[in-house]
Amino acid sequence: MMRSIAVAAACALVLDGCGNTGGGDISHAGTVLSNRLSEESSPYLLQHSGNPVHWQPWDDAAFLAARKLDRPIFLSIGYSSCHWCHVMEEESFRDAAVADRMNRAFICIKVDREERPDLDNVYMRYAMAMTGSGGWPLNLVLTPDGKPFFAATYIPRESGYGRRGMLELVPLIEDAWSSRREELMEAAEDISSVLLGPVTDRSGEDIREDPSTLCFRELQVSYDETRGGFGSAPRFPSPNSILFLLRYYHYSRDEASLGMAVRTLAAVRYGGIWDQLGGGLHRYATDMEWHVPHFEKMLYDQALVAIACLEAFQATEEPFFACMAVEILDFVIEEMRSPMGGFCSAFDADSPGGEGAYYTWSREELEGSLDPATAAELEDLWGIDGLGDLTGLPGGIPGRNVPRLELPPPGMALPDSPPGPDARARARLLEVRELRPSPFLDTKVLADWNGLTIAALARASWVLGRPDFLDAATGAMSFVRDSMTLEDGAVLHSWISGSASRMGFLDDQAFIIWACIEMHTATHDHGYLDMALELQSLQDRLYLDPATGAYRFSEDDDDAIDLPETIESFDGAVPSGNSVTLSNLYRLWGLTGEYSMRRRADSLGEALRGRAVSAPSAHAMLAAAMLSGPEHVHVTITGDPSDPAFAEMMKAAGEAYSPDLTVSVEENENEVRAVVCAAGTCSSPAASPSRLRALLAGDD
Numbered sequence: 001m002m003r004s005i006a007v008a009a010a011c012a013l014v015l016d017g018c019g020n021t022g023g024g025d026i027s028h029a030g031t032v033l034s035n036r037l038s039e040e041s042s043p044y045l046l047q048h049s050g051n052p053v054h055w056q057p058w059d060d061a062a063f064l065a066a067r068k069l070d071r072p073i074f075l076s077i078g079y080s081s082c083h084w085c086h087v088m089e090e091e092s093f094r095d096a097a098v099a100d101r102m103n104r105a106f107i108c109i110k111v112d113r114e115e116r117p118d119l120d121n122v123y124m125r126y127a128m129a130m131t132g133s134g135g136w137p138l139n140l141v142l143t144p145d146g147k148p149f150f151a152a153t154y155i156p157r158e159s160g161y162g163r164r165g166m167l168e169l170v171p172l173i174e175d176a177w178s179s180r181r182e183e184l185m186e187a188a189e190d191i192s193s194v195l196l197g198p199v200t201d202r203s204g205e206d207i208r209e210d211p212s213t214l215c216f217r218e219l220q221v222s223y224d225e226t227r228g229g230f231g232s233a234p235r236f237p238s239p240n241s242i243l244f245l246l247r248y249y250h251y252s253r254d255e256a257s258l259g260m261a262v263r264t265l266a267a268v269r270y271g272g273i274w275d276q277l278g279g280g281l282h283r284y285a286t287d288m289e290w291h292v293p294h295f296e297k298m299l300y301d302q303a304l305v306a307i308a309c310l311e312a313f314q315a316t317e318e319p320f321f322a323c324m325a326v327e328i329l330d331f332v333i334e335e336m337r338s339p340m341g342g343f344c345s346a347f348d349a350d351s352p353g354g355e356g357a358y359y360t361w362s363r364e365e366l367e368g369s370l371d372p373a374t375a376a377e378l379e380d381l382w383g384i385d386g387l388g389d390l391t392g393l394p395g396g397i398p399g400r401n402v403p404r405l406e407l408p409p410p411g412m413a414l415p416d417s418p419p420g421p422d423a424r425a426r427a428r429l430l431e432v433r434e435l436r437p438s439p440f441l442d443t444k445v446l447a448d449w450n451g452l453t454i455a456a457l458a459r460a461s462w463v464l465g466r467p468d469f470l471d472a473a474t475g476a477m478s479f480v481r482d483s484m485t486l487e488d489g490a491v492l493h494s495w496i497s498g499s500a501s502r503m504g505f506l507d508d509q510a511f512i513i514w515a516c517i518e519m520h521t522a523t524h525d526h527g528y529l530d531m532a533l534e535l536q537s538l539q540d541r542l543y544l545d546p547a548t549g550a551y552r553f554s555e556d557d558d559d560a561i562d563l564p565e566t567i568e569s570f571d572g573a574v575p576s577g578n579s580v581t582l583s584n585l586y587r588l589w590g591l592t593g594e595y596s597m598r599r600r601a602d603s604l605g606e607a608l609r610g611r612a613v614s615a616p617s618a619h620a621m622l623a624a625a626m627l628s629g630p631e632h633v634h635v636t637i638t639g640d641p642s643d644p645a646f647a648e649m650m651k652a653a654g655e656a657y658s659p660d661l662t663v664s665v666e667e668n669e670n671e672v673r674a675v676v677c678a679a680g681t682c683s684s685p686a687a688s689p690s691r692l693r694a695l696l697a698g699d700d
């Protein structure tokens with residue numbers, strides 16, 4: 001009740017104001033503001049460095065100016081590949097009239113959410129509570145001590161279609177700050193105390209509900225049986241949910257769970273969300289049919305969907321999903337790997353020729369690039385016509401088509417590989433496409449997203465027998481160790497233009513630990529296991545909250561203001577660091593036999609169980625870790641690694657679907673054997689790959 005009153009009060013004070021548009025300059029003598037973003041390294045911030053808005057980076061100088069000039073803060077959070085961030089910049093932040101109003105009314109701070117996920121997490125919570133929705137660009141108005149009293153996403157320049165524009169909104173906020181500040185400050189304080197007060201959990205309660213069953217039921221209700229996917233448009237790939245469903249199938253043998261997972265993956269591969277020509281996938285589709293995407297390509301999507309495809313391949317033995325994983329990872333290596341070995345963050349949603357111009361085709365362009373028979377075949381295969389798909393999109397180009405395939409009906413078997421142009425036609429179309437102005441590539445290297453990518457590449461290298469994937473994973477891990485790690489082993493968050501900046505967050509440590517476990521499994525190199533254990537010890541020291549048994553997202557060492565501590569458990573675009581940590585701890589227990597890892601995992605699971613029960617499908621990866629963790633399977637393979645039988649035994653372990661499997665090696669001169677340990681019991685040694693497969697399948 002308090003939350004709803006506080007939120008309503010803050011919104012009413014701003015939006016129901018009289019709107020005094022006098023707005024004189026209230027700057028104090030001696031304080032001159034200008035756009036300071038040219039001093040930053042973030043590509044997103046640099047994109048705004050030429051705006052007439054007097055943007056400040058998030059630092060103590062900006063907050064000092066807010067206090068000195070007695071102004072609220074306009075905080076705008078986005079990222080370089082965000083389409084609507086670009087739209088708002090072009091409409092509003094480049095506009096002299098809007099900038100003049102903003103500069104007189106606010107201290108304006110611009111934040112790259114990829115560099116500062118801690119700020120994004122905190123202020124997205126506010127936005128969700130105040131407006132019921134979130135997204136980017138995320139725009140809030142704060143008191144000088146950082147507490148919001150207004151939140152919105154995209155705001156147009158002028159009012160219309162039910163949205164207040166910047167030209168109307170800024171004077172309303174300015175008037176409310178001038179005439180009713182005490183009420184605004186009180187409302188902001190109420191929101192903060194309710195939303196980000198002391199962390200509470202239900203770990204002491206007797207919670208009988210099973211999070212995995214509840215999660216499955218929620219996903220089943222929202223599942224689209226015809227088209228795959230969950231909920232309404234926009235449609236996201238949802239790899240976290242897919243990975244949960246695959247695990248749920250493994251432990252329950254519920255065919256409906258498997259069907260939802262593989263149908264959704266197939267829909268992604270057949271849809272326009274997938275780059276049918278160049279590989280990889282866009283962030284989301286704007287429609288229910290997966291047809292028209294927003295065109296950004298995020299590194300984390302590539303990594304997580306690749307892992308989901310690998311697990312779908314293991315669960316079904318269908319080559320279609322192995323092919324999907326290979327296509328994604330080939331794209332990542334070819335297009336997103338930096339010369340230093342790390343992987344870049346994202347391709348922009350927008351192209352210089354308009355949204356989708358780089359990826360889409362007109363009928364005339366296709367026919368002018370290929371012989372008539374091949375062009376006609378691809379027009380039919382990809383649904384290319386004279387009308388195009390993009391007319392309804394802002395900035396969309398009439399007559400251009402998003403290549404996509406016709407999804408087979410439910411129940412129809414998938415081909416071994418998705419249909420597409422032959423090698424010659426593909427090469428010719430790529431040649432034509434590469435002549436177009438390409439989307440901007442954000443070359444920032446993020447430790448957490450690189451951890452996901454290394455994990456995917458390492459997993460694929462031994463599941464699919466691709467040593468080139470392992471080479472790429474090794475190069476990226478070497479880059480993280482050499483360029484993004486402190487002397488004590490702590491991982492830094494971001495690297496760009498030759499230097500790493502800012503202490504890492506929970507996700508950076510947890511995702512690199514995940515990568516180390518996968519690298520150890522793929523290489524048998526104990527150095528990776530040692531690195532994982534050192535990082536886990538450091539993570540416990542820096543982020544573990546002894547009051548709850550869960551892990552804080554950050555160290556709360558911000559220089560500008562005191563940020564509230566947050567414990568993140570919800571899945572966002574990536575799984576929460578707590579979910580990944582739960583899986584990591586169980587796997588490290590299997591690899592080392594250290595029961596302290598098991599105790600810590602059990603404690604973490606209990607600390608977060610109430611959250612998973614209260615919002616099951618929003619905690620899909622947490623529910624997945626709760627399923628596979630206690631049932632964790634560890635395989636020890638003994639013998640001579642140079643013996644061909646050893647490679648066959650490793651191959652059998654990689655082909656089997658046993659979620660979060662760990663493998664260790666003991667070298668000796670005896671015949672190759674494999675021992676499977678699970679739930680406190682170890683099998684008799686398996687002397688053949690077929691026997692190992694049977695043990696891992698539970699057929700013993």
